[in-house]
Structures are given as structure tokens and as C-alpha cells.
Amino acid sequence: MRRESHMQKAGKRLMGMCVAAALAAAVPLQAQALEDRVERLERRLESSTLINMANDLERLKQENRELRGQVEELSREVRQLRERQQDHYLDLDERLQELARGAPAPAPPADTAIPVPDLDPAHDDDPDTAAVPVPDIEDETPTTPADTDARSEADRYQAAFQLITEGRFRRAGQAFEALLDDHPDGEFSANARYWLAETWYAEREFDRAGEEFERLLADHPDSNKAADAKLKLGFVRFEQERYDEARELLQATRNEHRGTTAASLAEQRLELMRERGL
16 A cells, blocks of 8 residues: 555656646747747738838829929929010010111201101011101291191100100000090001000000000001011910910911011011920
8 A cells, every 4th residue: 555655646746747847848839939929910010011111102202203293394384484575575675676776866956857657658667767847946937736736646656655665664555545545547546556565565464465456457457567566466375375376477477578577576486386386
């Protein structure tokens, strides 16, 4: 009995040691399994984070491309606006220089002539100058009311035109409008209408400018300003982005008035439209 008891105790101790050994061996395995799970979770988390970061980066790149495109578009529009503005002022400056070269010396004596733009329809380029006799103040020769009216119209036209040469377009336009109100069928009505339209064009009031150029062409189709009016109406339609109408007017100016300054300027603008694909 004692021997069996001793053997049972030894067996129990041996079993306990086996269980302890098994448990001791299982702990590292469980720890390793837990560590593996944590590592897998970390990899998943890192992968998800990287994907999100990659998506965010791609989205930022797309937004940057869109912003760059908008900047390029705005730059193009600004460049075109500057080119249009430069074309306008170069054209106006060229016309004023031609007028200055063709005009006689200012401030003539009282018994000489006051220079005014020529209205002879034979001159189909920019207006030259002609002489309107002005009698001396002390001249005892009586004048008729018609002479007084003509002299008043000429003086007012010259004063309004002087405002244009000084760059005072708003004042010049008001002066030409008043002149046309008082002398709608006067000797200077065609040229006054043209320069009234030019003042609106200089102020970039293209709708008003177009109306005046159209009225000039309708009321004075044979005027020496018809070619210039058709040209500038084409410029107006260009500024209004009515390119088909602009092209038609510019081609008509070039074809119907060959050899004139207006025809040359029309061809230059047509070339610009071709370069821009308009």
C-alpha cells in the first residue's frame, strides 16, 4: 500500500510537471500568435493610411492642375485684352499723327484761313485740311446769316476736333453731339458723326460707337469717311466678339477701298483673326 501510494504521488508529480511544461510551451505560442495578429493589423492600417494618403495626393495634384489651367486661361485673356488695347491705341495714335502731319500751322492771322478737315468725297483716306475764309473783324463787308451759320459750324467743328487731339474724348463727344443737334444736315455732319463714333470707341462704349458708325454709313454712304466708318464698325464687332460680322466688314473694307489706309488696317486685323483662329 505504501509503495502504491508513493508511486501515485510520483505519477501526480510527473503529470503536474508535464502540464506545467505544456502550459509553459503554450504561452510563447499564444504570445507569438497575438504578436502576429497585431502585426497584420498594423500592416492593414498602414496600407489603408497609405491608400488614403495616395488618394489625397492625387486629389491635390488634380486640383493643382485645374488651378494651373485657370491661371493659364486668365493669363491668355489678359494678354488678349492687352493686345486689343494696344491695337486700339496704335490705330488711334496713327490717325492722329496723320492728321497732325496734314494740318497747317495753328493760330492763323484773322485774315487767313482756319484749317478744318476736308469733306471732299474724292478724298477717301483720313481727312486732310481745307480752308474756310474768315474775314477780318474790322472788315466792313456785310455778311449774310448763311455765312454766319457756316462760320459758326466750322468753328465748333474745329473746337470739337481739337478736344480729340488732346485726348479729351468725353468732352469731344459732347461737342460733336451738340453740333449735330444744331446742324443735322450741315456741311460737317458726316465727319462730325464719324468723330462722335470715334469718341465712343475710345471710351470702349462699343454699342454706342457701332450705332454711330452704322448711322453714318446709312446717312452718308458716299462720304469720304465711309471707308473708315466701315473699318471701325468691323473693329467694333471684333471687340463685341461678333467675329463673323467683323470678318465680313473688314473684307468689304479691304476689297472696296484698295490702296487706302483703311484697307491696310482691315487686312492687318484679318491677319490677326486668322492667327487666333477666329
